[in-house]
Amino acid sequence: MKRNLFLFIGTVAIAAMTSVATIYITSNNQTEGAPAITTLFDKQESSFRENPVVDTHFASSVVNREYPDLTYAAENAVKAVVNIEATISVSSQSQAIDPFFEFFGYPQGFGRGGQREARAGGSGVIISEDGYVVTNNHVVENASKLRVKLHDGRAFDAKIIGSDPSTDVALIKIEAEALPTLPFGSSDDLRLGEWVLAIGYPMDLQSTITAGIVSAKARSLGAIEQQGIESFIQTDAAVNPGNSGGALVNARGELVGINTIIKTSTGSYVGYSFAVPETIVRKVVVDLKESGIVQRAVLGISFRAIDQQFIDEAGEMTNISEVGGIYVASVSEGGAASEAGIRKGDIILSVDGVKVKDSAIFLEQIGKRRPGDKVTLGLRRGDKELEVVATLQNRSGQTSLLSKDSVDAVKVLGAKLKDAPQSLCQELDIKGGVQVASVNGGGLLERCRVKQGYVITHINDRPVYSLSDLERITERIHSIDGIYPNGRASSYTIME
Numbered sequence: 001m002k003r004n005l006f007l008f009i010g011t012v013a014i015a016a017m018t019s020v021a022t023i024y025i026t027s028n029n030q031t032e033g034a035p036a037i038t039t040l041f042d043k044q045e046s047s048f049r050e051n052p053v054v055d056t057h058f059a060s061s062v063v064n065r066e067y068p069d070l071t072y073a074a075e076n077a078v079k080a081v082v083n084i085e086a087t088i089s090v091s092s093q094s095q096a097i098d099p100f101f102e103f104f105g106y107p108q109g110f111g112r113g114g115q116r117e118a119r120a121g122g123s124g125v126i127i128s129e130d131g132y133v134v135t136n137n138h139v140v141e142n143a144s145k146l147r148v149k150l151h152d153g154r155a156f157d158a159k160i161i162g163s164d165p166s167t168d169v170a171l172i173k174i175e176a177e178a179l180p181t182l183p184f185g186s187s188d189d190l191r192l193g194e195w196v197l198a199i200g201y202p203m204d205l206q207s208t209i210t211a212g213i214v215s216a217k218a219r220s221l222g223a224i225e226q227q228g229i230e231s232f233i234q235t236d237a238a239v240n241p242g243n244s245g246g247a248l249v250n251a252r253g254e255l256v257g258i259n260t261i262i263k264t265s266t267g268s269y270v271g272y273s274f275a276v277p278e279t280i281v282r283k284v285v286v287d288l289k290e291s292g293i294v295q296r297a298v299l300g301i302s303f304r305a306i307d308q309q310f311i312d313e314a315g316e317m318t319n320i321s322e323v324g325g326i327y328v329a330s331v332s333e334g335g336a337a338s339e340a341g342i343r344k345g346d347i348i349l350s351v352d353g354v355k356v357k358d359s360a361i362f363l364e365q366i367g368k369r370r371p372g373d374k375v376t377l378g379l380r381r382g383d384k385e386l387e388v389v390a391t392l393q394n395r396s397g398q399t400s401l402l403s404k405d406s407v408d409a410v411k412v413l414g415a416k417l418k419d420a421p422q423s424l425c426q427e428l429d430i431k432g433g434v435q436v437a438s439v440n441g442g443g444l445l446e447r448c449r450v451k452q453g454y455v456i457t458h459i460n461d462r463p464v465y466s467l468s469d470l471e472r473i474t475e476r477i478h479s480i481d482g483i484y485p486n487g488r489a490s491s492y493t494i495m496e
Contacts, residue, residue: 414443
């Protein structure tokens with residue numbers, strides 16, 4: 001019994017002495033600069049660093065513990081982002097005078113019918129030292145007066161150089177010199193997950209910067225209705241009303257997009273914001289600055305993206321079973337595609353080497369070019385793949401640039417238009433036409449009191465069988481002929 005007790009006490013004593021010795025050695029080594037004892041976790045982390053395969057998978061959790069430094073981009077880019085106040089005349093509805101309003105200083109007649117001034121806010125980006133500012137079309141549209149406030153507090157009146165509803169981009173100008181500018185970057189080079197900054201003036205807050213990542217590219221939302229070119233950059237940088245027209249900036253402080261819309265059910269940011277890419281913005285700005293109008297390039301086809309819906313609806317008929325590419329549904333006679341030898345049923349796979357898996361990418365690639373530009377199109381025709389070179393045309397069917405006096409017929413008419421259904425054309429005994437889906441305010445059709453459903457068959461005595469025919473008209477419109485679905489023919493003469 002005593003022997004066992006002595007053995008137990010001896011074991012405890014040895015363990016205690018070993019612990020003390022370990023603590024002393026560790027402490028002494030750390031004090032004198034000797035290597036510290038390596039733990040199991042240290043060995044694992046060392047293995048992560050030395051093993052390139054493991055390093056790749058665990059880079060974010062073990063090795064790369066630093067966020068990108070966005071301070072340079074933010075501090076420099078914010079100086080070139082401005083606030084835009086637009087004054088717009090709007091109709092006010094007639095209503096009785098309320099003594100409550102008079103008590104708080106509203107003038108007599110407040111609330112009565114007529115015109116009144118309203119103010120809307122947005123943002124813009126200075127792109128030249130002499131005062132050119134790019135923003136959204138919807139920020140300046142219908143404005144009777146524009147006031148631009150700089151980051152340093154100065155304010156200037158601005159004039160509209162030009163705007164493009166199809167891309168929601170506008171160019172305005174203030175009279176100033178030696179202004180801070182924001183250089184263009186490349187939206188094509190943006191990668192998913194790359195950090196970006198959204199800079200603007202949301203909700204009357206001056207020079208607000210938010211950060212996020214590129215969530216998606218070439219996003220189409222159907223937000224721009226008539227002839228819209230949509231290939232948005234999607235980010236999760238917070239954007240709210242007032243940010244429209246502001247800058248989307250990469251980590252190098254370069255302009256890669258113009259913040260345009262948010263997707264929300266509340267009216268405020270809920271995690272999704274969208275910007276017009278630099279490729280489109282740059283092209284539109286150059287066009288507006290040089291000629292006052294956008295030089296829209298036209299290939300001369302109608303098309304559908306080959307997605308799962310296309311496969312389900314037309315895959316068997318067209319013998320197409322794989323998604324990806326652009327299906328050529330029709331080719332305009334004499335157009336760029338026709339001249340290049342493109343046929344109905346061809347599948348466009350690429351534009352100048354860029355794969356076009358959906359309509360957004362295709363529209364962006366064509367939309368950033370001008371009439372007269374040559375593009376190499378990769379095609380699939382049956383079992384064969386081939387390349388053709390097409391010379392893009394303007395909307396009138398020529399390869400030259402249009403003059404500022406050229407008319408955009410669709411814009412001038414002021415309506416949402418579509419090709420008249422074939423069944424309706426047969427019923428009305430007409431070869432074709434363009435039907436009015438809805439009438440917007442301020443256009444020729446509203447002035448002529450044209451109603452929804454009207455089918456335009458002639459403009460300036462020229463036959464109009466389709467939207468492509470209408471888009472080719474560039475001269476001033478002086479007459480419109482057409483017919484209503486009930487068979488009543490109507491003609492209009494426009495007097496200026």
